[in-house]
Amino acid sequence: MAEVSQQSAPRVKYAVFGAGITGYNIIVELLKENAGFLVIDRDEQRVKELRDRKIDAIKKEFHDPGLLLGIHEFEIAFVLTGDQETNLSAVRAIKMRYPVAHIVARAVDPLGITALESAGAEFVFYPPQLIAKNALFQINKLHANKISQRLYNILAGWEGTLGIITHKNPDPDAISSAMALAAIARNANPQKLNCRIFYEGVIGHQENRTMVNLLEIRMERMTPQVVQECNFLALVDCAGPGINNSLSPRTHIDIILDHHKDGMHSEATAGFVDIRPGLGATASILTQYLQELDIPVDKPVATGLLYGIRSDTKDFKRNVTPQDMSYAAFLLPLTDADLLDKIMSPSLSxxxxxxxxxxxxxxxxxxxxxxxxxxxxxxxxxxxxxxxxxxxxxxxxxxxxxxxxxxxxxxxxxxxxxxxxxxxxxxxxxxxxxxxxxxxxxxxxxxxxxxxxxxxxxxxxxxxxxxxxxxxxxxxxxxxxxxxxxx
Ligand SMILES: [Mn+2]
CATH class of the missing domain: 3.10.310.30 (Diaminopimelate Epimerase; Chain A, domain 1)
Incomplete structure (x- = not known):
């Protein structure tokens, strides 16, 4: 028996300090991961219950200087009791003994956040704040799913020609958003809906022309006559008729997709409006639709959208949000890297x-x-x-x-x-x-x-x-x- 005790507990990746309601939920998640972990709690009864379920658990007083005695070094510690002072002293003890370990700590009140951070915890969370953030994230996700579906259904019900209008002197964001909207329309309604992409002004920069040429985007010059030929009209990267385009403000528009700050003040009405001034690019909105609708994204569209996000956010340096980054990450494996390279650095030999x-x-x-x-x-x-x-x-x-x-x-x-x-x-x-x-x-x-x-x-x-x-x-x-x- 002496031999067994010398071996002590096996090496574990995680240590969970405190097996209350938060700790218990972490334990459930760790069990799913199948990773080795050890639970430390001061309640004898709770430790016994865990052991009965074949979970490694030991009883310790958290304020005891010997808290970490006999506990092997772990990589990540969760400090989760319901008492601020207890958590603080546990974080200090862990940092002292195992300075390399990463600590996730629970703050019991908003003030506790900075105290735990100063004590050395790498990540501090305050449960009510976490719940609020998560709820908002979930509802936004649900909303995104619902509106993508609504756009899809609208497109699926149309018959005729949809004219997709980019703004004056279109940039990669506008051009790629138009491409993506056409791809969604094609998926929703391959038989009865035909898309045409229009622009006015000039496709200016060498990069933009290279993009249109290399991605083989068919864009037509907008005239009052071609607008007349369309049964439906969509605006991408501008907030309404007459805003950064030469349409009469009274033109009936069916779809408006934009991300410009002043877009929110647009009085324009349309059957479907999605204006998100918080986002870095309209291409991000379109990427989300493609993602939510689970539409296969072909290489030219993915390459165009990624270039659209990158150029509208000045390579992730301007007006960029975590969403823009995550859409870019989603697109990256779907793009043609060589093509993107050629577009972004048209070489002059x-x-x-x-x-x-x-x-x-x-x-x-x-x-x-x-x-x-x-x-x-x-x-x-x-x-x-x-x-x-x-x-x-x-x-x-x-x-x-x-x-x-x-x-x-x-x-x-x-x-x-x-x-x-x-x-x-x-x-x-x-x-x-x-x-x-x-x-x-x-x-x-x-x-x-x-x-x-x-x-x-x-x-x-x-x-x-x-x-x-x-x-x-x-x-x-x-x-x-x-x-x-x-x-
Ligand atoms: Mn834009």
Whole structure:
């Protein structure tokens, strides 16, 4: 028997000081975790009851200087009696004997919180406060679930076209929120509801354009006419018609999702309004909907939303809340890290800079059409960047930048003339001799050199063959041929 007592209690991870009502609930949780723990209480009867249930428990007086004698070092201590002074002296005794152990202590009144913290407890909780916080958390969660469901049901009942309107000069938060709302609508109503995303102003920064291009987001320029074509309208990242958008304030809006501080003062009414000025991004609201509705989030949407949260909170440094962080954490494993990297740091290589330089230098403009020959290029990705840049030039509605690689003539076109579907124009002009097509506002063409002699000097070859090639384009768009040699 002497041998057994020398072995004393086995090493445990947790020690629970005080097995009253709070301690008992901790014990129930620890049992679920299957972790080793020891209970210390001054009530002999309670210790006996615990032991009867095969729980390691010993009787000790908490004010006794020998409180920790015979108790192995533990990693975490819970100090939970209903008496402030008892808890305080236990915390001090534990810190003295086992300074590395972490202590969770119960404050019996609000004043006790600081006293226990100063004594060395790492985490002090005051039960009434904990209950209040938890109740609020739970009710917010329940509310989020109910409103997500309500939005879903509204979308599921619609028939026709939903126009999703981002604010003026949309940023990643607005763009990704629009994408996510479209994804929810698609999930709720794949058959009868069609979504279109609109913007006005310009998609400004290189990062934003890169985002739209890389995530293949279809965005259309907003005009009174396209708004008319929609049966339903949603506003994302702005609080009402006429607020950071050029809609008439009387426009009927069906959905408003926003997080701006002044959004709360918006008088706008809509069938569904969710404005949360406390949150760092509208993308956070949309992430919560996706989460609550258990809708699978595809990579482009997840990548867009994460970028939206990051850029609206200046990389978690501005107006950020724990919710924003937790939504970002939820999105992270669903995103495409490489893509996010590319969006956030669109690199400007030496070659890109050279191509941009040539594109600017060699530009020719005729009736709103810009043509620019950048000559021989190694990396065809530089052309869209040049076209992106040149479409911003005053008086230019369509920018066509072209160059030549070892295998093909490459063209990249940007268009903001809404009467022109540039993807269709390119397909019509070059579809028979290469790959060509795209969207109303951006398109590309690749014409293999197999159609032409394989000359050594590619720059020379390009100037020899480009005129007849471009004529196919100018004929379709109705540009006069008089200035053909200027191209
Ligand atoms: Mn925003």
């Amino acid at each position: 030496q070659e890109t800079l050279d191509v941009l330089g040539s594109a600017i230098r060699n530009r020719k403009i005729r009736s709103g059409y810009l043509f620019s020959n950048v000559g021989y290029i190694r990396n065809r990705d530089t052309l869209p960047q040049a076209a992106d840049l040149l479409i911003n030039l005053e008086g230019v509605n369509t920018a066509l930048v072209y160059g030549i690689t070892d295998e093909a003539i490459i063209m990249s076109v940007r268009n903001r003339d809404i009467r022109l579907h540039i993807g269709n124009v390119l397909a019509e002009a070059f579809g028979d001799i290469g790959e060509a097509g795209g969207h109303p506002n951006m398109a590309a063409a690749i014409i293999p050199l197999t159609f032409f002699s394989r000359a050594e000097n590619k720059d020379q070859l390009l100037s020899l063959i480009i005129d007849p090639v471009l004529r196919k384009f100018t004929d379709i768009v109705g540009l006069e041929n008089e200035g053909k040699n200027e191209i």
